[in-house]
Amino acid sequence: MPHLEAVTPAPLRHxxxxxxxxxxxxxxxxxxxxxxxxxxxxxxxxxxxxxIPRQVSVLQQEGMLMIEVEVDGMTWHRAQVIGEKMRNLINVCTVELEPIGDSYVLSEPVSLAVG
Incomplete structure (x- = not known):
């Protein structure tokens, strides 16, 4: 049986x-x-x-889920692409995306899906 080795985390994906x-x-x-x-x-x-998300919260109410996810380590462009993929998931009604912190300045959140 091989010895266990420490695994170093992968660098941020470009x-x-x-x-x-x-x-x-x-x-x-x-x-x-x-x-x-x-x-x-x-x-x-x-x-x-x-x-790996920094924080995930889920609330179920009357047959609906309200999910909030905070994640860092990606560009704003990649965040928007992931948001569009979420929008395409079956059962998803809306996706709102907003930057947190000073690294990216945006005047208001981006609504990726409304339905």
Whole structure:
């Protein structure tokens, strides 16, 4: 049996579509129909990019889920791409995305889906 070795974390993944952008912290607010696998599908979008959210909160009320996810270590462009992928998930009604902190200045949140 091989000995266990310490695994070093992977460096931040570069965004080849938006090389000049700095990394920022983003907050997603998702409103969706309550389905047992929806939380896993949302979090999987971050896992596929080797990102671990800083904070996740979920509230179920009257058959709906309100999910809030904070994540950093990606560019604003990548945050928007992930938001669009969330919007395409079945049962997702709306996705709101906003930057947190001083790394990126935006006057108001971006509404990625309204339905």
């Amino acid at each position: 965004d080849v579509w938006s090389v000049g952008n700095t990394h920022c912290r983003s907050r997603y607010q998702i409103f969706a129909e309550a389905e047992p696998d929806l939380i896993c599908r949302v979090l999987n979008l971050f896992a596929m990019q080797y990102l």
